[in-house]
Amino acid sequence: xxxxxxxxxxxxxxxxxxxxxxxxxxxxxxxxxxxxxxxxxxxxxxxxxxxxxxxxxxxxxxxxxxxxxxxxxxxxxxxxxxxxxxxxxxxxxxxxxxxxxxxxxxxxxxxxxxxxxxxxxxxxxxxxxxxxxxxxxxxxxxxxxxxxxxxxxxxxxxxxxxxxxxxxxxxxxxxxxxxxxxxxxxxxxxxxxxxxxxxxxxxxxxxxxxxxxxxxxxxxxxxxxxxxxxxxxxxxxxxxxxxxxxxxxxxxxxxxxxxxxxxxxxxxxxxxxxxxxxxxxxxxxxxxxxxxxxxxxxxxxxxxxxxxxxxxxxxxxxxxxxxxxxxxxxxxxxxxxxxxxxxxxxxxxxxxxxxxxxxxxxxxxxxxxxxxxxxxxxxxxxxxxxxxxxxxxxxxxxxxxxxxxxxxxxx
Amino acid sequence: xxxxxxxxxxxxxxxxxxxxxxxxxxxxxxxxxxxxxxxxxxxxxxxxxxxxxxxxxxxxxxxxxxxxxxxxxxxxxxxxxxxxxxxxxxxxxxxxxxxxxxxxxxxxxxxxxxxxxxxxxxxxxxxxxxxxxxxxxxxxxxxxxxxxxxxxxxxxxxxxxxxxxxxxxxxxxxxxxxxxxxxxxxxxxxxxxxxxxxxxxxxxxxxxxxxxxxxxxxxxxxxxxxxxxxxxxxxxxxxxxxxxxxxxxxxxxxxxxxxxxxxxxxxxxxxxxxxxxxxxxxxxxxxxxxxxxxxxxxxxxxxxxxxxxxxxxxxxxxxxxxxxxxxxxxxxxxxxxxxxxxxxxx
Numbered sequence: 001x002x003x004x005x006x007x008x009x010x011x012x013x014x015x016x017x018x019x020x021x022x023x024x025x026x027x028x029x030x031x032x033x034x035x036x037x038x039x040x041x042x043x044x045x046x047x048x049x050x051x052x053x054x055x056x057x058x059x060x061x062x063x064x065x066x067x068x069x070x071x072x073x074x075x076x077x078x079x080x081x082x083x084x085x086x087x088x089x090x091x092x093x094x095x096x097x098x099x100x101x102x103x104x105x106x107x108x109x110x111x112x113x114x115x116x117x118x119x120x121x122x123x124x125x126x127x128x129x130x131x132x133x134x135x136x137x138x139x140x141x142x143x144x145x146x147x148x149x150x151x152x153x154x155x156x157x158x159x160x161x162x163x164x165x166x167x168x169x170x171x172x173x174x175x176x177x178x179x180x181x182x183x184x185x186x187x188x189x190x191x192x193x194x195x196x197x198x199x200x201x202x203x204x205x206x207x208x209x210x211x212x213x214x215x216x217x218x219x220x221x222x223x224x225x226x227x228x229x230x231x232x233x234x235x236x237x238x239x240x241x242x243x244x245x246x247x248x249x250x251x252x253x254x255x256x257x258x259x260x261x262x263x264x265x266x267x268x269x270x271x272x273x274x275x276x277x278x279x280x281x282x283x284x285x286x287x288x289x290x291x292x293x294x295x296x297x298x299x300x301x302x303x304x305x306x307x308x309x310x311x312x313x314x315x316x317x318x319x320x321x322x323x324x325x326x327x328x329x330x331x332x333x334x335x336x337x338x339x340x341x342x343x344x345x346x347x348x349x350x351x352x353x354x355x356x357x358x359x360x361x362x363x364x365x366x367x368x369x370x371x372x373x374x375x376x377x378x379x380x381x382x383x384x385x386x387x388x389x390x391x392x393x394x395x396x397x398x399x400x401x402x403x404x405x406x407x408x409x410x411x
Numbered sequence: 412x413x414x415x416x417x418x419x420x421x422x423x424x425x426x427x428x429x430x431x432x433x434x435x436x437x438x439x440x441x442x443x444x445x446x447x448x449x450x451x452x453x454x455x456x457x458x459x460x461x462x463x464x465x466x467x468x469x470x471x472x473x474x475x476x477x478x479x480x481x482x483x484x485x486x487x488x489x490x491x492x493x494x495x496x497x498x499x500x501x502x503x504x505x506x507x508x509x510x511x512x513x514x515x516x517x518x519x520x521x522x523x524x525x526x527x528x529x530x531x532x533x534x535x536x537x538x539x540x541x542x543x544x545x546x547x548x549x550x551x552x553x554x555x556x557x558x559x560x561x562x563x564x565x566x567x568x569x570x571x572x573x574x575x576x577x578x579x580x581x582x583x584x585x586x587x588x589x590x591x592x593x594x595x596x597x598x599x600x601x602x603x604x605x606x607x608x609x610x611x612x613x614x615x616x617x618x619x620x621x622x623x624x625x626x627x628x629x630x631x632x633x634x635x636x637x638x639x640x641x642x643x644x645x646x647x648x649x650x651x652x653x654x655x656x657x658x659x660x661x662x663x664x665x666x667x668x669x670x671x672x673x674x675x676x677x678x679x680x681x682x683x684x685x686x687x688x689x690x691x692x693x694x695x696x697x698x699x700x701x702x703x704x705x706x707x708x709x710x711x712x713x714x715x716x717x718x719x720x721x722x723x724x725x726x727x728x729x730x731x732x733x734x735x736x737x738x739x740x741x742x743x744x745x746x747x748x749x750x751x752x753x754x755x756x757x
Contacts, residue, residue, distance in 0.1 A: 045436065045437045046619060059620075337714070374619065
């Protein structure tokens, strides 16, 4: 027992040393505020806030930049490729104190400690005019470094974008990417608690918050934004099948902007495909699913209200062999950014899954970020999640309380 | 060992990122470099003195009431505080007077870039029926008839007055109208107190949330390009700007990016002088400009707070250097006159 304690202390100490070293490196290599900027900002000589309302969330220009294949819209002729400009590399990680308590009727299991949430290495830029790429690699991180489960190596995102095809504003993205049916990016949102509406699915289903492999075409004509894609449901597709899931998204922006900070954005999406049987549950016949969604991003002064509703129907649940399961899920998120270095958020997530699955999830999240510099945020957040009726936890339900205070940095 | 590998990756990436330098694809707002001077029009003291006289001489206009200095007044930031120009016989033009300060650094002249050089620019207003309403032939004839000018042109250029030498003399003078270092320049030199805290916050906004650097880049704070901000595009018969020169539909509503150096001295703002103060200009950008089919895609609402707007203004106010002090020179008298004429009103 004593030996275990000693090992734990040593691991904790090493972890703290590693984190301190990381922070020290960051500070030492940051000669002045304006130079502490990640890959794209370094390329252009901009501050992060040129494209992010609050890192990592994009503002309206950032949204246009992404949709234009990582080229500044209107400045395509001035763009430099990766061979002509600064190395397009960036790193994102966060570390700090986490507290999580999961409780059932039988009791609670609290856990707390200093944790490294993970590490993303990002490379993005232009391979040639109108040919952009983005790559997000997660290197392997052992559990004793992170403080929680190990991080497996993987390519979270890897795609190329052919932009301004046939006409200005038309682009095609190929590879592994975050599909357009996700109206509010799960890769760039401000909270550490997930959007339940995107992440909750029946067993073996393909959650919407996973990146997908396939092809997506986007077009912007006036105030209309269109996207259509074919993806292979790769989050659960162990056999790496050909793309079989299709989706369509239409959105419009009322007023100037893209609905991020300026203008009011309204969108709808339809997503149809085949759910991949979970091999760990013995496989099985593929079942179809359909998702229909509506979303709105409303901006008033320094307030943003993000609304998402998704109705989905799965032909059959794999684990219950029952008839179709219908799910209604959504969230409402309010963010308030009175200054560029301060943002507060409140979100309520709700999932109602009927039928034999009978899953109900409700989550409330409160959080805030203060940006010490553009790309280093002090993040505090509290989230309470209540889950009832899941097959794993029984009708008694499960409650989760999570709090975190951490530094979130990208450089 | 695995931990060390992980940290190693981080160190390499951080080092690569940190060592690429601050100079991005959009030129940093550095101090002004030496001014480019065309090889066929070197600057000499005599030529500048001659150019100054011509700059202030109302005899270059048809009714002898308007000189270059009428619209580009030394005491008003070498622009003027009127909304738009007023020329001969009280005629009112459609555009705000641009400043002559540092104009020699610009790659083209006028809001629509119709003149490639200061020499070309100098002859434009003389022939503009609203501004000076003259013809080049007539002006050359008038100047050649003034003995003081005739002698100076012979001495400087070795020829009598011509349109080309007239343009060269005025352009040479205008190239001496350069502002001294601004508080921002001193800040760049390491004088950290040269910018107030508000101006330093404004600098951060200028490079980020304000989206200013997308166009106001480089030593002149101008990208030497044309952009459509939507100014006036919601009105009947809007000024089409660069399109009138290039005839390209893509240039509709585009105007030259003006320098921001000394911007605090040259109110009102925008090509039609429609915004009276710097704060009003920031408000204009904060709204995302005026929607139109050719609006620059960098124009989006900015969601600036009141404090951030003030900070941006504080930064722009720190871009003013000391302008040169130039008094109207004594002008050579007409042949029939006994004494020297004086320069026009400033």
